[in-house]
Amino acid sequence: MYEIADKYDVSGLKILSRDKFSRLCIKYWDDGVFPIALEYALSSTPDKDQGLREVLCRTIVAHTTLLNQAATERIFGEHSTFAYQVTGQLAAKLEGLQSIG
DSSP states (O other): OHHHHHHTTOHHHHHHHHHHHHHHHHHHTTSTHHHHHHHHHHHHSOTTOOHHHHHHHHHHHHOGGGGGSHHHHHHHHHOHHHHHHHHHHHHHHHHHHHHHO
């Protein structure tokens, strides 16, 4: 739905589909369907479109066990810009944790 909304420039539908996608990521981050959604979202949207990518990045940063999955590693190898984005957010999270202690 997000891809179609982007193609036809329907910003309200794009926002709605991103919000629903976000809720699904919260619920299904540890399901086998998450890597499939990750791959599809990264393959079907340009790097400059951060709508779904930001949701995916937040999900991975919140659940770092996803980084131990072979599917995530393979996807990061294919989408280095996204991998760099996740790395940056993880570094920022660690920096914030260090300054608290």
